[in-house]
Structure formats: structure tokens, C-alpha cells
Amino acid sequence: MSLLDPLICQLDHALRTVFVSAPTKRAMPGETLSEAELSDQERQHAAALMRVNHVGEVCAQALYAGQAFTAHDLSIRKALEQAAWEETEHLNWTERRIAELGGRKSLLNPLWYAGAWTMGAVAGHFGDPVSLGFLAETERQVEAHLDGHLERLPQHDDRSRAIVDQMKADEIAHAETAIRLGASELPLPAKMAMKLAAKVMTGTAYWA
Helix, strand or coil, X not given: CCCHHHHHHHHHHHHHHHHCCCCCXXXXXXXXXXXXXXXXXXXXXXXXHHHHHHHHHHHHHHHHHHHHHHCXXXXXXXXHHHHHXXXXXXXXXXXXXXXXXXXXXXXXXXXXXXXXXXXXXXXXXXXXXXXXXXXXXXXXXXXXXXXXXXXXXXXXXXXXXXHHXXXXXXXXXXXXXXXXXCCCCCCHHHHHHHHXXXXXXXXXXXXX
């Protein structure tokens, strides 16, 4: 295999994540529920929140790809790749829900992907326990972020809420998997830096 092959695969994954509709094996949560009667303001707000969630899933794909690229243990690499596959379903669901609400995806998705991939690759460079610790902390913060969206979504937007509920359950499972595989606890400054980066991302993606 050429030394360029892994890089070509990474580029292909990035392009597919950002520009191609993701596949899903599971049905989209809530797709059998009736569409709520939302005001224009509620619809725009829900679409913006789902855009933020879609950006989060673009970043998740990039993080997993970067971590798998630098993972030392083959079993951990395979676990990261499996988790990434499961996250593609979230991409599918959030993209479809954005379209249903009449919104659009973030214009900055290529930038979000590049930044998250770099963070994942750097985390993986410090060893698998640190990489898994980074993953576990990311999933914990995403869980809290999704809880916040459940509070902010229109109460009668059952279709959006069903998606977020299932995403939250999946993120909890991914954090538990990382811990089971030997994740180390990250220092507090690292956790705070991650929260700050996430705050910038979510605040920007709501509008762009």
C-alpha cells in the first residue's frame, strides 16, 4: 500500500461527510409522528438547533477519523471506526430534519471538519488512553449539549425531539465504550478548553 493511500482515504471520508448525504440503517426517529404546527419563528429556531446538531455530527466524524488515523491499537481503531459509522446515522437524521424544517446546513462545514480532524489526530498522537479519554469527555459534553437542546426546542416539535433523544442515547453508549476500552481522565484545563471550543462552534453554527 502506498503511503498516500491512507491520506487519500481520509480525504475521501472528509468529502463524503461534508458534501454527500449520509447513509442510515435505522429509521429516522420520530418519522412516523405528525408534523407539529410551528410558527415561522419556531420553525427557524428548530432548524437552527438541528443545524448545530448536524455540525456536531460533522465534527464527530472528523474526530473519529483523526483518532483512528493515529490510533496505536488495531482493536481501538476498529472500535473508533464502528462508532463513526453509527454517527453517520445522526448526520442523516439531522440533515433530513433540517430540510423538513426549511433550513440549511452550515456553510462552514469544511472548516468544522478540518479543525475537528486535527484535534482528533493530535489526541491520538498522545496515545490510545488519552485519545479515548478525549472521546469520552467529548461524548459527555455532547450529552449535556443535547439536554440543552431538548429544553430549547419547541415543546410540541415531537419529530425533532425524537431525533435528539436517540442521539443522546447513542452518545452515552459511545462514552461508555471509550471508558471500557481504557480511557484516561483528562485534566481540567483540557476539559475547559474543549467546552470553550464547543461554545464557539455551537454559537456560530446557530447562525451560519
